[in-house]
Amino acid sequence: xxxxxxxxxxxxxxxxxxxxxxxxxxxxxxxxxxxxxxxxxxxxxxxxxxxxxxxxxxxxxxxxxxxxxxxxxxxxxxxxxxxxxxxxxxxxxxxxxxxxxxxxxxxxxxx
Amino acid sequence: xxxxxxxxxxxxxxxxxxxxxxxxxxxxxxxxxxxxxxxxxxxxxxxxxxxxxxxxxxxxxxxxxxxxxxxxxxxxxxxxxxxxxxxxxxxxxxxxxxxxxxxxxxxxxxxxx
Numbered sequence: 273x274x275x276x277x278x279x280x281x282x283x284x285x286x287x288x289x290x291x292x293x294x295x296x297x298x299x300x301x302x303x304x305x306x307x308x309x310x311x312x313x314x315x316x317x318x319x320x321x322x323x324x325x326x327x328x329x330x331x332x333x334x335x336x337x338x339x340x341x342x343x344x345x346x347x348x349x350x351x352x353x354x355x356x357x358x359x360x361x362x363x364x365x366x367x368x369x370x371x372x373x374x375x376x377x378x379x380x381x382x383x
Numbered sequence: 384x385x386x387x388x389x390x391x392x393x394x395x396x397x398x399x400x401x402x403x404x405x406x407x408x409x410x411x412x413x414x415x416x417x418x419x420x421x422x423x424x425x426x427x428x429x430x431x432x433x434x435x436x437x438x439x440x441x442x443x444x445x446x447x448x449x450x451x452x453x454x455x456x457x458x459x460x461x462x463x464x465x466x467x468x469x470x471x472x473x474x475x476x477x478x479x480x481x482x483x484x485x486x487x488x489x490x491x492x493x494x495x496x
Contacts, residue, residue, distance in 0.1 A: 315474055315487040316426060369431035369439040371485060
């Protein structure tokens with residue numbers, strides 16, 4: 273089983289729409305969770321960390337379900353600039369150095 | 384805003400040649416990482432470096448790979464004898480503390496012919 277699995281999409285949505293997608297992780301001992309954004313051929317950039325109680329950053333809402341081992345990201349009022357690949361990222365134990373990446377979910381927002 | 388920088392942005396090399404990829408992490412960061420991303424695939428961890436030694440490495444990071452912090456600012460990844468399958472984007476990252484956010488550099492695109 274892959275460490276982090278994501279629906280690759282693509283999700284094609286009109287501007288202003290809401291789009292949501294999940295990822296699942298295999299290691300129940302995982303401690304830290306993140307959503308990174310990656311534009312074509314560029315580096316991953318942190319979008320937001322994901323906290324146990326769920327958290328919001330502007331139009332972006334992240335949720336964590338430890339029991340089912342999944343993480344979700346919801347984007348409200350989509351903008352053209354939200355078009356990107358969204359990477360689900362997990363760190364294992366608290367003393368793990370590495371980040372484990374999902375393959376990414378591609379979102380395309382159309383005018 | 385401080386950022387991780389990497390040089391070169393692109394490198395083309397012949398199979399069997401040695402390459403050195405260079406990174407300048409964010410200045411007050413203590414933890415350094417290399418990741419790679421083969422075209423169309425996910426980002427994969429290679430190695431982490433702290434306190435002048437490797438702290439964790441993946442199965443990918445075999446004897447052909449080495450890392451070094453030759454001075455107070457640079458962090459390098461050396462591939463001794465490149466293979467075709469080493470063609471990928473190589474990202475350097477750094478973090479201030481272990482549990483803090485890892486910030487990624489813009490990457491070096493390596494093409495092995």
